[in-house]
Amino acid sequence: MDLRLAPNAIAMSAQEFMAWSRDVMEQLMRASGAKKAIDKITAPIWSWALRNANYPLHFGIACCALEMAAASAPRYDAERLGMIFRSSPRQTDVLIVNGWVTAKLRPDLRRLYEQMAEPRWVVAMGECAISGGPWYDSYNTVQGVDTFIPVDVYIPGCPPRPEAMIDGFMKLHKKINKEMKGTFLEE
Amino acid sequence: MKNRDGLAEGGRTGGTLAKDIADKFPNHVKITKISPNRIFAVVDRLAWLQVATFMKESLGFEHVTSVGGVDWPDQNLMQVVYHITSYANRVTAEMIVDVPRDSPEVDSIALLWGGANWHERETFDMFGIIFKGHPKLERILTPDGTDYFPYRKDFVGGRRI
Numbered sequence: 001m002d003l004r005l006a007p008n009a010i011a012m013s014a015q016e017f018m019a020w021s022r023d024v025m026e027q028l029m030r031a032s033g034a035k036k037a038i039d040k041i042t043a044p045i046w047s048w049a050l051r052n053a054n055y056p057l058h059f060g061i062a063c064c065a066l067e068m069a070a071a072s073a074p075r076y077d078a079e080r081l082g083m084i085f086r087s088s089p090r091q092t093d094v095l096i097v098n099g100w101v102t103a104k105l106r107p108d109l110r111r112l113y114e115q116m117a118e119p120r121w122v123v124a125m126g127e128c129a130i131s132g133g134p135w136y137d138s139y140n141t142v143q144g145v146d147t148f149i150p151v152d153v154y155i156p157g158c159p160p161r162p163e164a165m166i167d168g169f170m171k172l173h174k175k176i177n178k179e180m181k182g183t184f185l186e187e
Numbered sequence: 188m189k190n191r192d193g194l195a196e197g198g199r200t201g202g203t204l205a206k207d208i209a210d211k212f213p214n215h216v217k218i219t220k221i222s223p224n225r226i227f228a229v230v231d232r233l234a235w236l237q238v239a240t241f242m243k244e245s246l247g248f249e250h251v252t253s254v255g256g257v258d259w260p261d262q263n264l265m266q267v268v269y270h271i272t273s274y275a276n277r278v279t280a281e282m283i284v285d286v287p288r289d290s291p292e293v294d295s296i297a298l299l300w301g302g303a304n305w306h307e308r309e310t311f312d313m314f315g316i317i318f319k320g321h322p323k324l325e326r327i328l329t330p331d332g333t334d335y336f337p338y339r340k341d342f343v344g345g346r347r348i
Contacts, residue, residue, distance in 0.1 A: 103329070103330055104328070104329065104330040137344045137345035137346075138344065139329075139335070139337035139342065139344055139346075140328075140329055140337070143347060
């Protein structure tokens with residue numbers, strides 16, 4: 001709301017006054033540097049928490065899902081790095097697309113992505129999810145998941161080994177750490 | 188109990204079963220090859236439902252293993268290939284029905300063997316062969332609204348989806 005409305009504050013409705021005062025508070029926080037200071041303190045904490053609890057969605061499409069299963073099994077034990085597979089998109093941060101995406105699956109996968117809460121990341125695992133793989137010219141295969149979902153990390157391989165998948169998640173950790181997003185007073 | 192050929196004791200061989208089919212439909216069925224566990228036959232399109240009914244009711248073929256198609260555009264021909272198995276006799280019959288490519292229609296056997304239901308839907312989905320009398324002949328693998336049949340020879344791949 002525009003601050004020039006201040007002289008007319010006597011004629012504001014309750015909702016208008018709440019919006020105006022919230023606006024004043026936020027601009028005060030930004031201008032005085034309080035937001036910056038609080039972000040400086042909280043952003044590393046949020047980043048640490050996000051990195052160590054980025055739950056992937058337990059959604060396997062094709063043979064890369066077997067590598068995903070091997071990565072979460074005791075030999076590789078991805079759970080020690082915070083990758084705990086959850087079955088509901090509402091509870092997850094990372095969408096692993098591990099396999100070819102057919103034209104029939106595409107709207108449902110898009111919907112799964114939209115059901116996930118922010119912040120969310122997408123990992124394209126294996127050749128099929130990156131570009132369509134051996135079936136790039138098939139009648140029903142989408143040429144890469146990045147044609148309809150923004151992808152953060154690509155893990156090449158056919159299929160990538162569990163170490164490669166864990167390495168891709170380490171890349172994602174670096175990306176989260178680099179963003180270091182302060183969220184104070186932001187939607 | 189099995190004998191030397193791997194046949195069930197007291198079971199019938201492919202030869203005797205094929206002879207029954209050929210005797211019952213001398214004008215519509217052409218047996219092309221026989222072995223103890225296999226029958227290969229070409230069936231007339233209009234008699235196919237009667238042949239299938241006879242095979243199920245009288246000869247004890249319990250199971251449709253697969254239904255598929257073959258496209259021959261240069262001969263203006265499509266073939267529907269049925270693999271029908273008798274567990275009791277350990278015989279698999281490969282029945283081939285020729286249909287013209289202009290109007291690829293054949294009688295459905297989904298009401299005889301329930302297992303043929305999805306096989307026929309898939310064959311319709313991939314080849315566009317119409318199975319008359321099928322309870323629910325809709326696309327099963329490709330999404331609704333697909334306007335091509337990908338396993339036909341004149342389908343051009345490589346388009347961006």
